[in-house]
Amino acid sequence: MPIPNTDEHGRRRLVTALIPPMLVVSVLWIVFAFDRVYNLDLYRFGVYPREAKGLLGIVVSPFVHAGLEHLVNNSAPILVLGWLLVYFYPKVAGPVTLACWGFSGLWVWLTARENYHIGASGVIYGLAAFLFLSGVLRKLVPLMAVSLLIVFLYGSMVWGVLPLEPHISWESHLSGAIGGLLMAWIYRKVPPAHVPPPIVLEDDPEEPELQVVTNNDPGDEEPTTAAPVEPRPSADPLRFLDGGPTI
Numbered sequence: 001m002p003i004p005n006t007d008e009h010g011r012r013r014l015v016t017a018l019i020p021p022m023l024v025v026s027v028l029w030i031v032f033a034f035d036r037v038y039n040l041d042l043y044r045f046g047v048y049p050r051e052a053k054g055l056l057g058i059v060v061s062p063f064v065h066a067g068l069e070h071l072v073n074n075s076a077p078i079l080v081l082g083w084l085l086v087y088f089y090p091k092v093a094g095p096v097t098l099a100c101w102g103f104s105g106l107w108v109w110l111t112a113r114e115n116y117h118i119g120a121s122g123v124i125y126g127l128a129a130f131l132f133l134s135g136v137l138r139k140l141v142p143l144m145a146v147s148l149l150i151v152f153l154y155g156s157m158v159w160g161v162l163p164l165e166p167h168i169s170w171e172s173h174l175s176g177a178i179g180g181l182l183m184a185w186i187y188r189k190v191p192p193a194h195v196p197p198p199i200v201l202e203d204d205p206e207e208p209e210l211q212v213v214t215n216n217d218p219g220d221e222e223p224t225t226a227a228p229v230e231p232r233p234s235a236d237p238l239r240f241l242d243g244g245p246t247i
Contacts, residue, residue, distance in 0.1 A: 013194060014087065021082025025075045028120065031063045032071050043245040046116035047108045047172075054116075058105030062120035066247045074120045077154065081127040084146055087194060089134065092187045100126025100179040107175030116245035117169045121160070122176035128154050129180030137188045142195050169246035 035042045046061045048054025065071040086093045104122030128150050135147030161174040 017087035046118035049112045064118040077124045096183045103179035104176040112171035118245045119247040122172035125173045125176035126180035129177040130184045133184035
């Protein structure tokens with residue numbers, strides 16, 4: 001029986017995990033191209049708070065972007081965060097993405113300013129929050145390294161949850177981040193993939209103690225040693241937004 005090439009399998013898993021986020025980004029660019037070529041004004045399909053016309057935006061608003069810069073700024077994080085999510089958490093990648101998507105859109109529809117809210121940034125904040133907290137909760141070195149990577153690459157995103165710029169939908173950012181944190185807590189016990197289990201070092205067993213026994217004969221000055229006494233087992237075992245749409 002041939003021995004599988006583990007390095008080849010590892011590279012294959014890395015490439016395979018990149019396919020879902022690449023498909024999502026491809027759809028975003030196709031939608032943007034149609035919007036620009038045919039002047040579709042797709043911003044009207046964004047989330048408009050507390051209006052029936054804005055309910056559809058909960059589902060489709062992440063596919064709509066205000067301009068090329070907006071789209072480019074969202075494409076790279078989707079690729080990176082989506083890749084990390086699918087690679088390390090394949091069992092929950094779908095539910096986590098959908099939960100951040102829906103939670104962010106619904107929160108914006110219920111509470112945000114009256115304007116069209118568009119873009120995938122709410123989902124991006126959700127994925128970043130999920131990956132960060134998941135690594136911290138599991139306390140595994142590779143996942144904690146992912147948490148540090150999120151801080152290094154996207155730490156400045158924290159300012160996006162504050163109402164500092166009128167054309168930025170900070171409501172989407174905040175709600176997405178909250179959704180991601182909630183999902184990280186809910187799925188905290190789901191084992192990650194491609195992460196070796198922690199190495200537990202067992203303590204060396206205690207060597208038996210030597211018991212000193214004195215001789216009854218007063219003429220003998222040197223004590224004699226009795227046989228080693230085996231340790232007795234324990235009773236219990238160890239248990240171990242601007243004038244246009246907000247983005």
